[in-house]
Amino acid sequence: MLGGVVFGNAQTVPENLHLASGTLAxxxxxxxxxxGEGLRPNPNKVPRTNLSIDYGLGADGACGVAFNLGNVF
Structure with a gap:
């Protein structure tokens, strides 16, 4: 009836972007x-529909909460 998830990721981003003469350097x-981490309560077992509640932390103090109803996979 209740599940959980722990996740992590890494993404590369350019350190500085400069727009000069229409080119991107x-x-x-x-x-x-x-x-981040999240909870996966399953309110109804018959259709196997999950409620997802996730909390994530990123660089420079960025954070967020995400809600989803349904199956992601």
Whole structure:
């Protein structure tokens, strides 16, 4: 009736972007990590519909909450 998840990821993003003469120049990429956790309550077992409640933390104090009703996979 109740499940959980722990997740993590890393994404590369350009450190600086400069727009000059219509071209895009970038500095070397930096890796930005993030992680989070979530709950998966299953209110009704017959259709196997899950309610997802996730909380994630990112770089520079970024954070967020996400809600989803249904199956992701």
């Amino acid at each position: 970038t500095q070397p990429d930096q890796v930005v990590p993030a992680a």
